[in-house]
Amino acid sequence: MIQNPNRVALLLSGGPDSTTLLYDLLNQGKEIYAVTFNFGETEGCNESQHAQRIVTNLHSERLHHYQYDFSEQFKRFYELPQPQFLRKAFGPFVVAPNKEEHVQPFGSAIALMLMASWALKHDIVDVYYAVHSNDAVFHDNHASYFEALHTVTVECEGDEYGVTFHTPYLSINKCAVIQKGMGLGVPFGDTWSCALGGTVHCGVCDPCRDRRTSFEILGIKDPVLYEHDIFAESREEVNILESPKHISVVA
Numbered sequence: 001m002i003q004n005p006n007r008v009a010l011l012l013s014g015g016p017d018s019t020t021l022l023y024d025l026l027n028q029g030k031e032i033y034a035v036t037f038n039f040g041e042t043e044g045c046n047e048s049q050h051a052q053r054i055v056t057n058l059h060s061e062r063l064h065h066y067q068y069d070f071s072e073q074f075k076r077f078y079e080l081p082q083p084q085f086l087r088k089a090f091g092p093f094v095v096a097p098n099k100e101e102h103v104q105p106f107g108s109a110i111a112l113m114l115m116a117s118w119a120l121k122h123d124i125v126d127v128y129y130a131v132h133s134n135d136a137v138f139h140d141n142h143a144s145y146f147e148a149l150h151t152v153t154v155e156c157e158g159d160e161y162g163v164t165f166h167t168p169y170l171s172i173n174k175c176a177v178i179q180k181g182m183g184l185g186v187p188f189g190d191t192w193s194c195a196l197g198g199t200v201h202c203g204v205c206d207p208c209r210d211r212r213t214s215f216e217i218l219g220i221k222d223p224v225l226y227e228h229d230i231f232a233e234s235r236e237e238v239n240i241l242e243s244p245k246h247i248s249v250v251a
């Protein structure tokens with residue numbers, strides 16, 4: 001029997017989107033069980049460290065943080081040095097998403113079903129995931145996909161234990177998420193986006209470009225350090241108006 005509908009689980013990567021959702025849910029009075037996975041991705045260690053710092057600095061009794069490191073198991077399972085599981089937004093500079101290059105088959109289903117299983121073990125049926133409209137270029141970030149995963153949990157465990165995947169930012173873009181985060185006091189300087197495993201953000205990978213561009217569009221200084229600042233180095237080459245049409249820069 002699920003006892004407390006105010007208990008929710010959150011996939012917390014330590015990035016700006018999931019951190020904004022964390023602050024959003026705390027602001028709504030939720031009791032949050034935040035989970036950070038390390039599946040062996042290049043950015044896995046950085047994400048875990050940043051998520052931990054964000055949680056520690058919040059000092060909230062309504063926030064419980066759990067970290068799980070499956071990196072060695074998944075590296076061995078897939079025989080890859082850095083397997084990827086969740087498709088992340090690409091910057092508006094990239095013409096088309098490369099769906100096949102990094103992500104393992106059913107990668108997001110593995111991550112989200114693992115989360116669903118963990119949630120039910122903690123008497124939670126509401127899982128929050130901070131994907132936004134930039135992420136929705138990938139089929140496994142569509143609302144229909146999350147509804148299908150919910151159906152699987154109902155078929156497997158019964159109506160009472162069906163897990164709902166809440167994606168409250170799916171209808172807004174990254175700019176709007178960051179804008180919301182600014183209003184909630186999110187410490188963006190403590191968040192991590194880079195897909196590479198460096199000590200500072202590289203500035204040129206897709207998640208870095210997506211992040212950096214979103215701050216630039218908003219006219220807000222991104223507090224993290226970049227190894228390469230695409231706007232400072234080649235401002236004349238960057239034209240945000242040339243973004244692919246399926247990415248709207250205004251929510």
Ligand SMILES: [Zn+2]
Nearest residue numbers: 194202205208
């Ligand atoms: Zn990067």
